[in-house]
Amino acid sequence: MLTTNFLDFDFDNPFMNASGVHCMTTSELDELAVSNAGAYIMKSATPEKRDGNPAPRYFDVPLGSINSMGLPNLGFKYYLEYALQQQERTERPLFFSVAGMSVAENIAMLKEIEASDFKGVTELNLSCPNVPGKPQVAYDFELTDKTLSRIFEFFTKPLGVKLPPYFDMAHFDQMAAILNKYPLTYVNSINSIGNGLYIDPTSDQVVIKPKDGFGGIGGEYVKPTALANVRAFYTRLKPEIKIIGTGGIITGQDAYEHLLCGATMLQVGTQLQKEGPMIFDRLQEELTAIMKAKGYKTIADFRGQLKTIA
Numbered sequence: 624m625l626t627t628n629f630l631d632f633d634f635d636n637p638f639m640n641a642s643g644v645h646c647m648t649t650s651e652l653d654e655l656a657v658s659n660a661g662a663y664i665m666k667s668a669t670p671e672k673r674d675g676n677p678a679p680r681y682f683d684v685p686l687g688s689i690n691s692m693g694l695p696n697l698g699f700k701y702y703l704e705y706a707l708q709q710q711e712r713t714e715r716p717l718f719f720s721v722a723g724m725s726v727a728e729n730i731a732m733l734k735e736i737e738a739s740d741f742k743g744v745t746e747l748n749l750s751c752p753n754v755p756g757k758p759q760v761a762y763d764f765e766l767t768d769k770t771l772s773r774i775f776e777f778f779t780k781p782l783g784v785k786l787p788p789y790f791d792m793a794h795f796d797q798m799a800a801i802l803n804k805y806p807l808t809y810v811n812s813i814n815s816i817g818n819g820l821y822i823d824p825t826s827d828q829v830v831i832k833p834k835d836g837f838g839g840i841g842g843e844y845v846k847p848t849a850l851a852n853v854r855a856f857y858t859r860l861k862p863e864i865k866i867i868g869t870g871g872i873i874t875g876q877d878a879y880e881h882l883l884c885g886a887t888m889l890q891v892g893t894q895l896q897k898e899g900p901m902i903f904d905r906l907q908e909e910l911t912a913i914m915k916a917k918g919y920k921t922i923a924d925f926r927g928q929l930k931t932i933a
């Protein structure tokens with residue numbers, strides 16, 4: 624019912640974690656490996672281990688979450704080792720995520736992945752909004768273009784890009800024109816909406832320490848923006864570039880809407896953080912019920928079939 628073909632591989636279901644959530648350590652990753660997620664992805668790696676920003680740096684709020692983690696991670700080698708051993712142990716597809724602080728760092732990590740026995744998919748995170756002083760790469764169209772052209776001079780394994788939300792039709796057009804130049808496997812929209820601000824109603828105080836409380840927003844707040852970005856890229860990108868939909872997936876209905884916009888795989892961040900890996904069971908039950916009620920047997924029956932008003 625929910626099997627999804629992506630990269631010539633049949634995933635049991637389209638659900639996976641969003642990078643950054645429940646995927647920093649091997650024990651968290653092992654929990655995802657035995658959950659009912661269709662696939663799973665590791666925390667974005669930088670060449671060396673990073674402590675990230677000072678805590679408090681993540682906060683759940685009624686309508687979502689705010690975070691300014693600052694790319695804390697255990698370093699590229701840690702994740703490469705885990706990925707190499709996992710692909711011998713389990714069929715469950717494991718995605719690598721890299722987030723270099725520069726083009727050179729991204730090139731270096733991707734060269735190591737290319738040279739390694741890693742057989743899975745790599746996600747290039749061009750959209751972390753939380754490293755002080757580092758603008759989100761994918762808001763710089765020239766830098767994004769240059770980065771991708773340098774990567775595809777040598778990288779032959781499956782590569783996707785994690786994008787920030789865009790809010791302007793001209794930006795959708797410009798970004799799609801750049802992305803269509805490259806043999807990308809997928810585009811993942813969206814990362815958190817950068818640099819939001821949440822105020823604790825009882826203390827007149829922000830709730831996270833870094834950047835005076837400014838952080839990436841996730842959860843229910845971001846679904847309309849996430850759906851728009853999924854739809855905008857689905858309608859602009861060449862069909863061989865698939866879309867992973869991320870942002871505001873809390874129920875099966877939210878998942879259904881991302882699929883209706885054209886998503887192939889679905890990533891869950893904030894709600895996974897709140898609910899834990901059992902969420903994948905609930906989302907599959909809810910999505911299956913919706914499909915049954917509408918008479919759909921497979922996701923392909925309705926993927927991308929969003930109706931507009933004539």
Ligand SMILES: O=C1NC(=O)NC(C(=O)O)N1
Nearest residue numbers: 692693694751753815839
């Ligand atoms: O790409 C990212 N998006 C986020 O919202 N937070 C993390 C982080 O801060 O590490 N990275």
